[in-house]
Amino acid sequence: MRALFSAATALLLASSASSAPPSDVGYDIVEGLTTEVGQRLAGTEAEARARTWAVARLKALGFANVRVEPFDMPVWVRGGETAEIVAPFPQKLVLAALGNSGATPEAGITAEIVGFPGLDALKAAPDAEVRGKIVFVSHRMTATQDGSSYGYFGAARRTGPSIASSKGAAAILIRSIGTDHHRVPHTGVQDWTNGAKPIPAAALSVPDAEQLERIIARGKPVRLHLTLTPRMTGIHPSGNVIAEVPGRDSKAGVVLIGGHLDSWDLGTGAIDDAAGLAITTAAAKRILDGPKPKRTIRLVWFGAEEEGGFGGKAYAKAHGTEKHALTAEADFGADRVWQFRTHFADAKSPLLTELTSALGDMGVGPGSGAAHGGTDIGPMVERGTPVIDLEQDGTRYFDIHHTADDTLDKIDRAQLDQAIDAWTTMLRVVVDTPDPLSALPAQPQED
Incomplete structure (x- = not known):
């Protein structure tokens, strides 16, 4: 019976495909x-x-x-990419490496998060506030018919990693340059400018970025384990x-x-x-x-x-x-x-x-x-x-x-x-x- 049904189904699909309009x-x-x-x-x-x-x-x-x-x-090319808050509220985050991102060791890194509400705040931060930490840059990009918001908010992706690297950061996470609220991160290219040393750089999905903002706002030190293993080929x-x-x-x-x-x-x-x-x-x-x-x-x-x-x-x-x-x-x-x-x-x-x-x-x-x-x-x-x-x-x-x-x-x-x-x-x-x-x-x- 199963064989007859499969044959009939295949014949029906073939007939439908052949008669479908181009x-x-x-x-x-x-x-x-x-x-x-x-x-x-x-x-x-x-x-x-x-x-x-x-x-x-x-x-x-x-x-x-x-x-x-x-x-x-x-x-x-992309490699493995995972992130997990280990303290104070352990949980996994969803992210994607940015183009030309540096890599962590295979076992990943664990470091404290330091958060900034936007790229200008990161630029103004003393190097000592950033050194050895994982930088997190957020923002509030909104949808526009002409896409004009991309130019300004996209700078967090395009130049944020180089700025964080120049200040001695261990890695950088950004809120995705996107206007959705799906748990799907937005990748994109960034270039290492002014001699900046490549560091791990990734975008969090918008819901995960907002979750991280709330956790940071609790006022307790936030530590995160990050693994990114992209490579230049x-x-x-x-x-x-x-x-x-x-x-x-x-x-x-x-x-x-x-x-x-x-x-x-x-x-x-x-x-x-x-x-x-x-x-x-x-x-x-x-x-x-x-x-x-x-x-x-x-x-x-x-x-x-x-x-x-x-x-x-x-x-x-x-x-x-x-x-x-x-x-x-x-x-x-x-x-x-x-x-x-x-x-x-x-x-x-x-x-x-x-x-x-x-x-x-x-x-x-x-x-x-x-x-x-x-x-x-x-x-x-x-x-x-x-x-x-x-x-x-x-x-x-x-x-x-x-x-x-x-x-x-x-x-x-x-x-x-x-x-x-x-x-x-x-x-x-x-x-x-x-x-x-x-x-x-x-x-x-x-x-």
Whole structure:
């Protein structure tokens, strides 16, 4: 009976699969990449499989000049990670190591916790207050539609470990740079600056950070046992996957768009950034399937964004002298586009009028301030490439960002489709606009 049921079930599933309607291009990319590759930590074998997957998918979609442009990078990988308060109220905490974290000994370390309500308080603390202790930095990041809170509160992750190390701390824990209250920590990269010695560095889930705050507030010494065993594995290959929609006029400049192929290792990188690849690729595919555009669209699935923007830097090094008419990237989840911003050499550019009309018909209006791009296209923006930001609704983005919860089920297909529509509308305008799109003054570049 069991065998008959299994055979019938298998036949039913096979029949259902064969008759299922094909996915649209955008969702199919998110679903395929997260299902067939999964997490894609930069510089690892998983990211290499993702590049192979990307090349096959982009060729199948009909893009031209599909290739991988390789580069090398230092690779950090996660190890074991546990934390437990041993006094005064013994209990386990949930945390995740930050990118480039130093390691504890295999047996871990036990030390007293010293807590700070924010990064400024840590900066102001005497070294003697910190030396030999485990620093804990909290904060109160809240959700915003434009994600603006990330810049300020993210400093606790980006620079907090170096500050704690310079003061002689044994390790640092931060409240996750996130807006959720799930017991899921948010990882993210940090770099050791000004010669700081690497120390163990990790993010507590928001509920665990708040629990630790309450325990510290009881006024008793708090001791914690921490084990983090990540390691640097040396220099390994990564790469950018590039595809094009050829244009009619080689002198009109390239329109550079894309997102990043790599992801953190906790989830499967659905919103960060398979969705960005899906949005830009689906929009470019619509242009590909229509009349040949004036300008070439160059679609880049950037490698190694999460670990320090290595793909964007490599692209600019390889292509920075080529004429780029415009650039834009999608790296803010899968939700709807609600406004746009630009940064053109001519503040009264005819293109701005065209975009305002075309996107306005979709309910997407111009925002205040200049566009700045993102990590991957930032090096090209610094070289003077005009830029457009199609700003997506980030209200729930930092609930999921850099966590194990970044999985396919978080994709809202209706919102994803709206973002693809907005990108398609933008591209149809910019690829054929008569506006010459003069370059901006170059900005000082870091070595």
